[in-house]
Amino acid sequence: MHPTNGRVNGHHRRNGTPRYSAWSLVQHGLTGAEWSRAWRAHPMRKSYDVVIVGGGVHGLATAYYLATNHGIRNIAVLEKGYIGGGGSGRNTAILRSNYLTPEGVRFYDRSIKLYERLAADLNFNVMFSQRGHLTLAHNDASLRTMHWRAEVNKLQNVDSEVIGPDKIKELVPYLDTSTTTRYPILGALYHPPGGIIRHDAVVWGYARTADANGVHIHQKTEVTGIDVEGGRVTGVQTDQGRIATPVVVNCTAGWATLISDMAGVRMPVQTFPLQAAVTEPVKPFLDTVVVSGTLHVYVSQTDRGELVFGASVDPFASYSMRGSLEFTEGVAGHVLELMPAVSKMRLLRQWAGLCDMTPDYSPIMGPTEVEGFYVDVGWGTYGFKAGPVSGEAMADCIANQRPPEIISAFGIDRFLQGRLVGEKGAAAVGH
Template sequence: MSDAEWPRTWRRHDLADTYDVIIIGGGVHGLATAYYLAANHGITNVAVLEKSYIGSGGSGRNTAILRSNYLTPEGVRFYDRSVKLYEHLAADLNFNVMFSQRGHMTLAHNDSSLRTMRWRAEVNKRQGVDSDVIGPDEVKDLVPHMDTSPYARYPILGALYHPPGGIVRHDAVVWGYARGADTHGVHIHQKTTVTGIDVDGGKVTGVQTDRGRISAPVVVNCTAGWSTLISDMAGVEMPVQTFPLQAAVTEPVKPFLNTVVVSGTLHVYVSQTDRGELVFGASVDPFASYSIRGSLEFTEGLGGHVLELMPALSKMRLLRQWAGLCDMTPDYSPIMGPTGVDGFYVDVGWGTYGFKAGPVSGEAMAACIADGRPPEIISAFGIDRFTDGRLVGEKGAAAVGH
C-alpha cells in the first residue's frame, strides 16, 4: 500500500460558525472529553481546538506512567477508575495503546517515608486497590540491579508496591482518542489558536480564534501550562502556578527493569520502554516558568540519584532530555467542573500526574457537561473548595511526578 492510500486517522473540517461544545486543548483530556461526549451521551456537534498539533503539549511530553496508589480516598477512587479504563482502552478504541501493567514501586529510605507508605497502602486497600508495603528482599527480587545493601548512601527500608501500575504509549492514547472522536463526528481543528472567550451576562457565548469567531453555549478549558491564561479570558481566576518538569531517555538496552521505580526522597523515577530505553524523570523545577529547555543541573542531579539506586547503569549513555509544563494547585489535586461563568467548564491543574487521569477525566467531564452537574467521582475537585476550605491534599502521593 502506498502512502497515498493510507486513510487519515482523523479528518480535516472547515471551521463551523457554531458548535454545541467547544473544547480548548487537543491533548488526552480534551480528546477524551470529546470522545465520551459523543460515545456516551450522543453529543457530537463538538469542536476540539488545538493551537499546535494534536498531543503537542503535556500529552506528548510526559513519561506515560499509570497508577492509582494515591493518598486520599477521593484520589484513589478517581485514579483507580482511570486505570480500569486504560485496561480495556485498546479494545474500546480499536487502537493499540501499548498498556503494560508491570507494577509500580515507591521506595522508602527512612522511617518517615515508610510510615507514609503504610498509610497509603491502607488507604488503597480500603478502596479495593492492590497495594502493599514490601521489604528490601522483595525489592531486590523485583529489581535485581537495585542496591538494597545497608551500606548504600540512601538505604532502602521498604517500598510501596502497586501491581496494577505500569506504562502506556502516550502518542497512541492521543491518536486513539482522536480517531474515536472523529469517527463519532467530532471536529478536530489543529493550528487554531483561541484568542478570547466571549461572555455576556455571566454566560459563555463563544470563542475568538485566529481563524474567526465561533459561537457555543459551552466552552471547556482542557489545557496544561496555559490553563490560567485561557481561564483569564473568561474572567475566571485559577489558583494555579506553572512549573517546568524535565525528563530524559537513554540508549536502548536489553530489557531488565520489569517495574516502575520511584524514590520520593531522591526525587527520581525510572521505567524501561518496550524498545529498551530507560526513561528518567524528577520533580518539577523549583521556579515558576514557561520555559521547556533542559538544563545541565537537572541531568547531573538525575544521573547521580539514579546511580545511587542502580550503580550498574553507570556505562549507559543518555540520548536526549526534554521538558513540559505542569500546572500546580495548592493541594496538588486538579480543578474540574463548572465555574462561576455559566457554560465555562475547566479540567485543569494536573501538575505532574495529568496523563494517567486522561480517560477518567474525559468520562467525568463529559457526564458533567451532559447532565449539568459534576458526577460524584469529581465532586471533591471543584474550584469552590479553595474558598470553602475543603482541600484534597495529595502532596504525600504526588509531590514527585510519578
C-alpha cells in the same frame, strides 16, 4: 473517512474506525498505497454545541465520551499546535492509582480500569504494560507514609502493599538494597496494577475515534478570547475566526490560567517546568517502574529498551521548556545511587513540559462561576494518568449540568471553603 460503519476505502470499519485486514496491510506495504487519514481536517463551523480548548488526552477524551456516552457530537476540539504536542506528548506515561486520599484513589483507580479496556474500546493498540510500580522508602517517615497509603488503597480495593528489601530485590535485581548506601532502601509501596503506556497511541486512538463519531478536530487553531455576556459563555475567538457556543471546556496544560483569564475566571495555579530524559536502548532488564520520593527521581524502561528518567518539577515558576545541565547531573547521580550498574549507559536526549500546580496537588474540575465555562486543569505532573476518567467525568458533567460524584471533591470552590484534597504525600515527585 466517514463516521459510520461499513466499508471505507476498501477497509471494514468497527465502531466507526477503520479495521485493516492482514491482506490489506500487506497490500499497503507492497504497493505504497495511500493510507486513510486517522482523523479528518474539517472546515470550521460558525457554531458548535461544545468547544474544547486543548487537543491533548483530556480534551480528546472529553470529546470522545461526550459523543459515545451522551450522543453530543457537534463538538470542536481546538489545538493551537498539533494533536498531542503539549503535555500529552512530553510526559513519561506512567500509570498508577495508589494515591493518598480516598477521593484521589477512587478517581485514579477508575482511570486505570478505563485504560485496561481502552485498546478494545478504541480499536487501537495503546500498549498498556501493567508491570508494577514501586515507591521506595529510605527513612522511617517515608515508610510510615507508605503504610498509610497502603491502608487507604486497601480500603478502596486497590492492590497495594508495603514490601521489604528482599522482595524489592527479587522484583528489581539491579537495585542496590544494601545497608551501606547513602540512602538505604527500607521498604517500598508495591502497586502491581501500575505500569507504562504509549502516550501518543492513546492520543491518536482518542482522536481517531472521536473523529469517527463526528467530532471536529481543528489543529493549528489558537484561542485568542472567550466571549462572556451576562455571566455566561456565548462564543470563542480564534485566529481562524469566531465560533458561537454555549459551552467552553478548558482542557489545557501550561496555559490553563491564560485561557481561564479570558473568561474572567481566576485559577489558583502556578506553572512549573518538569524535565525528563531518555537513554540509549538496551536489552530489557527493568520490569517495574521505580520511584524514590527522597531522591526525587523515577525510572522505567520502554518497550524499545530506553530508560526514561524524571524528577520533581523545577523549583521556580516558568514557561520555559528547555532542559538544564542541573537536571541532568542531579537525575543521573540519583539514578546511579539506586542502580550503579547503569553507569555505562549513554543519555540520548532530555526535554521539559509545563505543569500547572494547585496548592493541594489535586486538579480543578467542573463548572465555574461563569455559566457554560468548565475547567479540567491543574494536573501538575499526573495528568496523563487521569485522561480517561477525566474525559468520562467531564462529559457527564457537561451533559447533565452537574459534577458527578467522582469529581465533586475537585471543584474550584474548595479553595474558598477550605476543603482541600491534599495529595502531596502521593504526588510530590509526580510519578
